[in-house]
Amino acid sequence: MLGLKLPTDPRWVNIVEKNIDEILTDHAYCEQKAASTAISLIVSFPEYTNLVEEMIALSSEEMGHFKMVHDRIVDRGKTLGRDRKDEYVLELIKFFPKGGSRVTQLVHRLLYAALIEARSCERFRLLSEQLADKELAEFYHKLMVSEATHYTMFLSFARKYGNREEVDKKWKELLEYEGKIMQNLGKKETIHG
Numbered sequence: 001m002l003g004l005k006l007p008t009d010p011r012w013v014n015i016v017e018k019n020i021d022e023i024l025t026d027h028a029y030c031e032q033k034a035a036s037t038a039i040s041l042i043v044s045f046p047e048y049t050n051l052v053e054e055m056i057a058l059s060s061e062e063m064g065h066f067k068m069v070h071d072r073i074v075d076r077g078k079t080l081g082r083d084r085k086d087e088y089v090l091e092l093i094k095f096f097p098k099g100g101s102r103v104t105q106l107v108h109r110l111l112y113a114a115l116i117e118a119r120s121c122e123r124f125r126l127l128s129e130q131l132a133d134k135e136l137a138e139f140y141h142k143l144m145v146s147e148a149t150h151y152t153m154f155l156s157f158a159r160k161y162g163n164r165e166e167v168d169k170k171w172k173e174l175l176e177y178e179g180k181i182m183q184n185l186g187k188k189e190t191i192h193g
Contacts (some may be wrong), residue, residue: 008126008182020076035060035066037109042059054157068139092115092178092181115151125141
């Protein structure tokens with residue numbers, strides 16, 4: 001369903017289990033960045049009323065997820081660690097050239113967002129199926145379902161606002177590019193890297 005070209009090596013979960021506090025911190029910041037992305041889309045493209053309405057809801061939902069992850073960190077007797085660069089996203093955003101029409105810029109941002117949500121969904125599925133901590137596994141199962149709806153929403157908006165054939169071509173090319181990025185990632189206790 002997700003169309004990802006290179007699945008995450010299941011051994012990634014072993015890395016995560018040895019570093020639960022690190023993955024929770026990274027995950028919290030991913031949720032915060034997802035909320036920021038939604039707000040940024042509102043600010044950058046206010047003329048797209050349907051998009052604005054969905055991004056209002058999404059920003060609120062993502063901050064709710066941030067709180068849920070933060071609560072788990074606090075419940076473990078820890079504090080939120082410092083944010084780190086997301087190597088995955090930094091590599092991903094190199095794919096599309098800068099500039100172009102407003103519609104092109106919007107479509108590119110929507111496709112990036114869709115892919116980030118798809119990879120998060122895939123990683124959350126692995127965590128939900130393989131974590132020894134059953135309560136945390138259930139938590140990731142619930143978030144996996146949410147991420148899947150976000151992925152489809154962003155992709156649907158890209159297809160709505162751009163030329164469907166061109167958008168699908170770009171999506172396919174972006175998926176191929178992302179698969180190559182993933183060959184060098186999956187060795188750290190981060191949601192995407």
